[in-house]
Amino acid sequence: MNMLNRREALKLGSAALGAAVVSSAGEAAALPVERSPEVARWEIFHYTVRGPAEGNPFVDVELKAAFRQGHREVEVTGFYDGAGVYMVRFMPDTVGEWSFTTRSNVKELDGRSGTFRVVEAKPGVHGPVRVANTHHFAYEDGTPYFPFGTTSYAWVHQSEALQEETLHTLKGAPFNKIRMCVFPKHYEYNHNEPPFYPFPHTGAKPGDADWKNDFTRFNPEFFEHIEHRLADLQALNIEADLILFHPYDRWGYQSMPADVDDRYLRYVLARFSAFRNVWWSMANEYDLMKAKRTSDFDRLFHIVEMEDPYAHLRSIHYSVVAYDYSRPWVTHGCMQSAKFDVATLYLADWRKPVLFDEVQYEGNLNKRWGNLSGDEMTRRFWLGVINGCYVTHGETLLDADSEMSENTTPTLWWSHGGTLKGTSPAQIAFLRRLVEESAKSSGGVVVRAGLEADAKPYYLNATAYEQDKKTARTILYFFDDHAPIWYEFPLPAGTFKAEYIDPMEMTITPVGGTHTGKATIRLSGKPFRGMRFTAV
Amino acid sequence: MNMLNRREALKLGSAALGAAVVSSAGEAAALPVERSPEVARWEIFHYTVRGPAEGNPFVDVELKAAFRQGHREVEVTGFYDGAGVYMVRFMPDTVGEWSFTTRSNVKELDGRSGTFRVVEAKPGVHGPVRVANTHHFAYEDGTPYFPFGTTSYAWVHQSEALQEETLHTLKGAPFNKIRMCVFPKHYEYNHNEPPFYPFPHTGAKPGDADWKNDFTRFNPEFFEHIEHRLADLQALNIEADLILFHPYDRWGYQSMPADVDDRYLRYVLARFSAFRNVWWSMANEYDLMKAKRTSDFDRLFHIVEMEDPYAHLRSIHYSVVAYDYSRPWVTHGCMQSAKFDVATLYLADWRKPVLFDEVQYEGNLNKRWGNLSGDEMTRRFWLGVINGCYVTHGETLLDADSEMSENTTPTLWWSHGGTLKGTSPAQIAFLRRLVEESAKSSGGVVVRAGLEADAKPYYLNATAYEQDKKTARTILYFFDDHAPIWYEFPLPAGTFKAEYIDPMEMTITPVGGTHTGKATIRLSGKPFRGMRFTAV
Incomplete structure (x- = not known):
């Protein structure tokens, strides 16, 4: 040596x-x-x-x-x-x-x-995440994986101190997936230069008269830096949903020649594929990348299929025009949408898991997509899960006295990382706990990954999320904006205990007694409540 | 004499x-x-x-x-x-x-x-309501009419005392339209017999062995009773959106032979058409009337067209399969839906007013359709109006300690009338005031009926409802679940004052100063707020 x-x-x-x-x-x-x-x-x-x-x-x-x-x-x-x-x-x-x-x-x-x-694998290591049970996910060793993701597009392109703060935040957060870009990001509230660039270049920064990328070479430090972050995420059991291309650009990366795109992609695949926690997202808002056509993304998908020896998960994110998620090289849907009422159609048509990866963000921005209340963010998580899908978080909370301009450089979790300030993460943690407990209650030993095999979730007054209509051991209801004062819950065979769930206050309150058949139960008459039945 | x-x-x-x-x-x-x-x-x-x-x-x-x-x-x-x-x-x-x-x-x-x-017409009498300005309504004399309706399907089939209570309630309520059935109603929570039957019959009540309708004759008292109620509503300036057929039946009225349907309809038209406040709703949930086909309703529509000398408004209500509202004999859409995000498509396709006549009800029933919170009911009114449509109220509030059974006979406004107990009517009154003030502010003299001529409402962060993009004198915004802390509002030519609107708390708070061009204004960062700009 x-x-x-x-x-x-x-x-x-x-x-x-x-x-x-x-x-x-x-x-x-x-x-x-x-x-x-x-x-x-x-x-x-x-x-x-x-x-x-x-x-x-x-x-x-x-x-x-x-x-x-x-x-x-x-x-x-x-x-x-x-x-x-x-x-x-x-x-x-x-x-x-x-x-x-x-x-x-x-x-x-x-x-x-x-x-x-x-x-043997180290304790807690279960392998890459795979599609399991049609609409769900499991690690390669069969352990169920329920995506409760967050979004921080450009966190690896911030200062070292901020990246460390992000990792510290993630350690205490409920998220087991993060949507993040390989390339740095140019956008409203995103005006800083990254510490590393993927290609050698002349000029100090884009906009300088002598700025020019050398697209024939790579800057290994750029990629090595991301590798360290992938390893950091791996240590936190967080999947890195890596976004390979995106349109938020001032450096020239969104409109490279096709041969450069391909070489970049192969280089990424050669370097990153061996990380078990990598997912490939071909693009963010692919349909806003005006220099490319859909067929370009098809070609890029095929390169990933051919060059990734481990067949990591593959999808692509859109702005207005959805990619055809039924295509065989796409492993799961990646929706920018909050149309949970049609989620069952997606599940039935595509027979793949569906992630509502962008449902807008908890925040207070001057942007349609970035100013949901924390409760609304949490509500969307519940609606996704109850409809048999999964949802991804994001946060864009300005300080209340922030300057009224998009040319400022606040630290917003959605792009920069840092600290979470919103109220939804705790509520999302609560939902994740309910979902994971639900999976564990299936006879004590988890043998299947998903919460339900093939049945689409069905609708009652509330919407019920069940592992299986006939053999469910745990049944989770979410009433959304419905506020009955009593309801008749049809239970599968068996005897169940019932608990009132308050998704926003994060409380679980026993109803008392046991229930069989059609359980008629008095309720609060307040909206956004849930109910859990567990076999005893 | x-x-x-x-x-x-x-x-x-x-x-x-x-x-x-x-x-x-x-x-x-x-x-x-x-x-x-x-x-x-x-x-x-x-x-x-x-x-x-x-x-x-x-x-x-x-x-x-x-x-x-x-x-x-x-x-x-x-x-x-x-x-x-x-x-x-x-x-x-x-x-x-x-x-x-x-x-x-x-x-x-x-x-x-x-x-x-x-x-000359009596003071306050403006004639029948007509379609005006493509997507809106006006009385025949040109006075704008903004439908803020409610629903009480069977109020005329209750006890005399309860009907009087209903009228007393309507006198103090914000509603200027009521959806009501000609035939009595059989349904969950609707088990009483009506005071009058439309046809002579043998037997005391349906279910009796000797119950039989004589469909060759009418019972004039039944119709005269409704006429008195039409006159009562007229005195309150309330339009009677009369539902001519419906499937909620134990008397045999939903499956009469076609010739009886036709004769009944002609009799209704001969008796009721002269009431200026009548609208014709061919059916409630027409698609649940299994004895009829869509072509039967087409035929009934044509009879109304031919027999009503005054051309009152005509529509039809559905459960799952919408009637084709583009048909020329339908004057306006009548949606059972809360899909306000596609409202602009309906408006553009049909070029008619669209009423979201059933958006579920403020209530606490054990039924999906009857347990919205008051705030959610109000929110749906705002979403309808902001999207260029109109919305209809209903209320199904059981007492908190009600028996947990659908075989009880509570007094629920939605069907029986009585007293309003919910929180949405006051909030709806507030919105109605804002809309009517908005119309009045157009130069001080109302010369057009609608709030906007032909332009579809457009979307910003919030959704703005404008009379006309270029000449608007009042602009009303509703932020729905968006909660920015600042926003840039693009104003038409002119100088405007701005007011914060809280649709739920029903407050109007001046922002201060005047605004022109692009008005950047600090906001609460709380959801479900509005903003009003008025030209000064």
Whole structure:
């Protein structure tokens, strides 16, 4: 092992990034690694090797590695990390002995090999999130995953201190997914320059006369920085719903030539795919990207399908014209909408999970999309869940005495991260608890991921969310704006206890007694209440 | 003038029913009325005459009258009122001398004539309501009419005391339209028998072994009773949105043969059309009337078109499948829906006014449709108005300690009338005031009926309701669940004062100063607020 540069050393020191094997051009190409390193299931095995730094390795050098276990082989694409360093990352999904061999158009990178051992997953690690049970999700080991996401588009493009504050906030927040952009963001209230740019450039900042991107190369620090944030999120059990393209741009990234888009995408895939907590969102508001057509996004989807060895979740976000979520390469719907009344149609048509990923934000902005009350945000979470879908949070709360201008630079969670100030996160935590308890109550052992198999949720006075109409052990109702003073709840076979739920005050109050058949129960006559039945 | 029976005398004593000429078979057929009676414009001129009582005059006797003024002639159908009494009613719409001549297949009813004088309308009487300005309404004299309706389906079929209580309530309520059924109603919480039945019958009540309707005759007391209620409503300036058919039935009225439907409809038209405050609603939830097809309702619409000399407003109400409101014989949409987000599509497609006549009810029932909070009811009124439409109220508030059964007989405004207990009527009164003030502010003299000519309302952060985008003198905003702390309002040419509106607390608070161009104003950051700009 020869001397590594500072960034490589940093990487090796990052336990979150998993085990690593490091070779160098100075060693014999065929030299086996003496002691196989160990890596836990679903962590990252890193292979780092020195190679040529001259020319433009980003486009000149090809590097692949075949990872093998028995007769199984998984091909993985490596990448150039700058300064003569090449890397291959691999996320093993089975325990046991694995080996690998590289393949390259550069002699000193070709035919290198090694072995390593994959041990059981670390406690609390369940693998990547997969679609499960048609409309729901589970981690790869079968543990249910219920997305309760948030949005912070440009948090990784803020100051180091603010990023740390964001991570600290996330540690105490109820969110297990975050929608975030790879590229920096230009928008109202988003006027700062990012610490890193994805491409080398001339000029200090866009708008300068000499600003020009070199789209033939990448800036590895930019990507490495995001990798550290992916690892940070992984440590918090948060899925990174990575937005690969978006129209909020002053740097030139929204209108790159197709070959640059493709190379950027392949580079992202080579670097990030091995992170188990990555989801691919092809774009935010793809239909606002006027330099692209829908067929461009189809092409980009296909690249992701071909280049991601782990088949992470794939979707795309729209502004006005929805992408066709029925297409086979889309794993789930990603709605900018609060039309929960048609959610069951989406579920029935697409037979995929549906995330209402943008339902507007808790906030007080001068923008239609950014000034919901906290209770309304929470209500939308309930409506989504009750209709068999999932919902994503966002927050745009200005201080009450803020200047009345969009050219200010406040810290708004939705884009910058920082601290959550709203009232909905606590209420969302309460709902998440109810949903997760509901899943756990299914006989004590969770064997299926979703709360309901294939049945669409059905409507009563309230709307009921059930695991299964006939065998439900937990039934969750939300009355929305309906405010009856009594109601007859049709129960499945069995005996149930009943609890009044107040989603906004976050209280659970026993009704008393047990209930069978048609349970007629007196209610508050107040809106936005819920009810939970649990089999006893 | 010969002796009249008790009911005729009552009629003559009813000032609300207008002037009357009474002839009898005992007088010479050609005998002119000695002194022409006077009737005010848009009141009812009654011509009453004795004729045969034998046989079945309801089907055997035809009676028409031609009312003439100069070269103008209006043909009106008379009706048999029982006990040998025949009547013709006419609502004159112009002042001056009128004459009439009858035509009948019965000699003593044929060729009778008379004259009468029509004088100026009484103070506050503006004529029937008409469609005006594409999407709006005005009385026939051009005075704007903004429907702020309520619903009390079966109030005329309750006890006399309860009906009087209903009228007393309406006197103090903000409603200028009431949706009400001609036929009595059978439904949850509706189990009482009506005081009158439309047809003679055997048996005391439906369900009795000997219950049988005689569909070849009518029960005039039933219709006369409703006429008195129409007159009572007229005195309160309330439009009677009369529902002619409905499926809530235990008496046999929802599945009569087509010829009976037609005869019933013609009888209603002959009796009620002369009331200036009548609107025709062909049915409530027409699509739930399984004995009829849509083409039956088309036929009934055509009968109304042909038999109503005054062309009162015509529509029809649905449950699930909307009638095609674009049809030329429908004057306005009648939605059972709260989908205000598509209201502008209805307005653009149909080019008619749209009433959201059933948006669910303020209440606390064990029914999806009857348990909105008062604030939610009010919110729906605002959303309707702001989207260029109108909304109808209803109330289904059980006492908090009511028995938990639908077989009880509480007094619920929605069906029985009585007293209003909810919080929305006061808030609706507040909105009605804002809308009517908005119309009045258009230069001080109202020359057009609607608040906006042809422009669809447009969307900002809030949704703005304007008379005209360029020349608006009053602009009303409603923020719904949006809660900005500042907003930039684009104003038309001119200088405006601004007022904060709280639709729920019913307050109007001046912002201070005057505003032109783009008015940037600090707001509460609380949802469900409004803003009014008025030109100074």
